[in-house]
Amino acid sequence: MHELAITQSLLDIALEQAKAAKAKKVNKINLVIGELSGVVADCVQFYFDFLKKGSIVEKASLAFELVPTQLKCRQCLITFSPKDFLWTCPDCHSQQVELIAGREFYMDSLEVE
Amino acid sequence: MIKEGQLVKVKVLKNILDANEAIASKNKGLFNKYKIFSINLMSAPGAGKTSLILETIRKLKDKVRMAVIEGDVASQLDANKIKEEGVAVVQINTGGGCSLDANMISQALDNLPLPQIDLLLIENVGNLVCPAQFTLGEHKRVVISSLPEGDDKPVKYPIIFTDADAVVINKIDLLPYLDFNLNMVQRGVEGLNPKAKIFQISSKTGTGIEEWCSWILAEMKGKS
Numbered sequence: 001m002h003e004l005a006i007t008q009s010l011l012d013i014a015l016e017q018a019k020a021a022k023a024k025k026v027n028k029i030n031l032v033i034g035e036l037s038g039v040v041a042d043c044v045q046f047y048f049d050f051l052k053k054g055s056i057v058e059k060a061s062l063a064f065e066l067v068p069t070q071l072k073c074r075q076c077l078i079t080f081s082p083k084d085f086l087w088t089c090p091d092c093h094s095q096q097v098e099l100i101a102g103r104e105f106y107m108d109s110l111e112v113e
Numbered sequence: 114m115i116k117e118g119q120l121v122k123v124k125v126l127k128n129i130l131d132a133n134e135a136i137a138s139k140n141k142g143l144f145n146k147y148k149i150f151s152i153n154l155m156s157a158p159g160a161g162k163t164s165l166i167l168e169t170i171r172k173l174k175d176k177v178r179m180a181v182i183e184g185d186v187a188s189q190l191d192a193n194k195i196k197e198e199g200v201a202v203v204q205i206n207t208g209g210g211c212s213l214d215a216n217m218i219s220q221a222l223d224n225l226p227l228p229q230i231d232l233l234l235i236e237n238v239g240n241l242v243c244p245a246q247f248t249l250g251e252h253k254r255v256v257i258s259s260l261p262e263g264d265d266k267p268v269k270y271p272i273i274f275t276d277a278d279a280v281v282i283n284k285i286d287l288l289p290y291l292d293f294n295l296n297m298v299q300r301g302v303e304g305l306n307p308k309a310k311i312f313q314i315s316s317k318t319g320t321g322i323e324e325w326c327s328w329i330l331a332e333m334k335g336k337s
Contacts, residue, residue: 002211002243009132013125021123023115031129036272038246039129074307087271087305095268095304099275107125113115 003043006105010044011051013107018056023112026060030108034067037105041066069102133247136215140250143222144233150333151233153213153249155273156257157266158239161283163191164316165257165325166234170198172326177231177333182221184213184238191236201225212243215250232333241266245273253332259283264294267301274302279310279328286315 010031018026033039041064052058068081073089074096080089087097115121128134144151154162163183170179180201183191192204203221205213218235225233235251237244256277258266261284267274274280280302288295295313302309310328314321 002214002246005214006129010129012132013127013129017123017125017127021115021121023121023123027120038242038272074304087268095300096307097304099271099305103272105130106128109125110123111120112123113118113120 003040004047006039007044007047007051010107011048011055011057014057014060014110015055017107017110018112021110021112023110024056026057026110026112028061028063028111029057030063030065030111032065032067032104032106032108034102034104035069036099036102039105065108067101067104070100071097072100073097130246133215136219137248137250140215140218140222141252142250143227144250144252147227147230149227149230149233150253150329151235151249151251152253152255152329153235153237153244153251154255154257155237155241155244155277156239156259156283157241157262160239160257160259160262161316162236162239162257163194165281165283165314166236167194167198168316168319168322169234169326169329170195170200172322173232173329174198174200176330178229179232179234180225180230182213182218182225182233182235184217184236186210186238201230207238211238211240212247213237213249214247218249232329241270241273245276253278255279255281257281257283258298260285260287260291260293264297265301267298267305271305274309275305277302277306277309279312280306281312281314281325283314283316285313285320286318 014029072079075094076092078091088095156162181195183204186207189204192202195202203224205217254277256273312321312325
C-alpha cells in the first residue's frame with residue numbers, strides 16, 4: 001500500500017536528475033530492488049504508468065535489477081541466499097544469521113536523450 | 114548539453130527512500146533540540162501496543178513529561194484512551210496506509226507542545242512488514258510480539274526484528290495456557306539481532322513493566 005508514495009519519490013528523483021543532465025527525454029530508468037526491500041515491483045510499475053503521464057519520462061520504461069537476500073552465518077561464517085525464505089544456515093543449521101544484502105532500493109541510472 | 118538524438122546514461126545511485134530519510138533526520142533534529150526521547154513501537158494488530166503505552170504512562174508520567182502519537186488506519190479509539198490519562202496525544206489516521214512514515218510524524222509534531230515533552234511514544238500501524246521500511250527519526254525501535262501470535266514471528270517476519278533495539282514478548286501471563294515456546298522466540302530474536310534487549314511483559318498483571326520502564330529511563334539518561 002505504500003508503493004504510490006515510493007513511486008512518486010522515484011519519479012521526482014528521475015525528473016530532477018534528467019533536468020540536471022539537460023535531457024529532453026528519459027528512455028529508461030534502471031532500478032535496483034532487493035528481495036527484502038518490501039517494495040512490490042509490479043505495484044511500482046502500475047503507479048509509474050499512471051504518474052508519468054505528461055512529463056519527460058512519459059515514454060520511459062522501468063528496469064528492475066533484483067538483488068537476492070544474502071545472509072551470513074554467525075557460527076560458521078559462510079554467506080548464503082536462503083532457500084524457501086528460511087533464514088537458517090544450510091551448513092550448520094544455525095539461526096544466528098546476519099543480513100548483508102537484499103534491502104536495497106535505489107535508482108542506479110537513467111538512460112536519456 | 115545532450116545533442117539531438119544522442120543517447121546518454123546518467124549514473125544516479127540514489128536511494129528512493131531518501132525523501133523519507135531526509136524528513137526523518139529533520140524529525141530527529143527537532144527531538145534533539147527539545148531533548149525529547151522518542152520510541153517507535155511496532156507490532157502486529159492486537160499485540161498490545163496501546164496497553165503497554167497506557168501502563169508506561171501510569172508508571173512514568175510523574176517522572177517524565179510524556180506525549181503519544183497514535184497511528185491507525187482509522188478511528189480515534191486509541192487517542193481517546195491516552196487522553197483519559199491526561200497525556201498529550203495526536204492521532205494519525207493513515208486511511209489505508211500500512212505504516213507511519215517520517216512525513217506523518219513531522220505533521221504530528223506541529224500539533225504537540227514540544228518544549229513540554231521528555232518522552233514521546235509513537236504507536237505505529239499494526240503490521241509486521243511495512244513499518245520496518247520507514248524510519249521516523251526515532252531514537253529507539255521496539256517490536257512487540259505477543260504470545261497469542263505464536264512463537265514463530267521472528268522466523269516469519271525477520272526484517273522487523275533485525276532492526277529492533279528491543280523486543281517485548283507481551284501477554285506473558287498467558288504462557289501456561291498456550292503452546293508457546295519462549296525459548297524459540299528468544300533464540301529467533303537473538304539469532305537475528307544479538308544486541309536487541311528482550312523483555313517479558315504482561316500489561317494485565319504488571320509483570321516486567323518495572324524493568325521496561327527502568328530501561329526507558331536509563332536510555333533517556335544515556336542520550337542526554
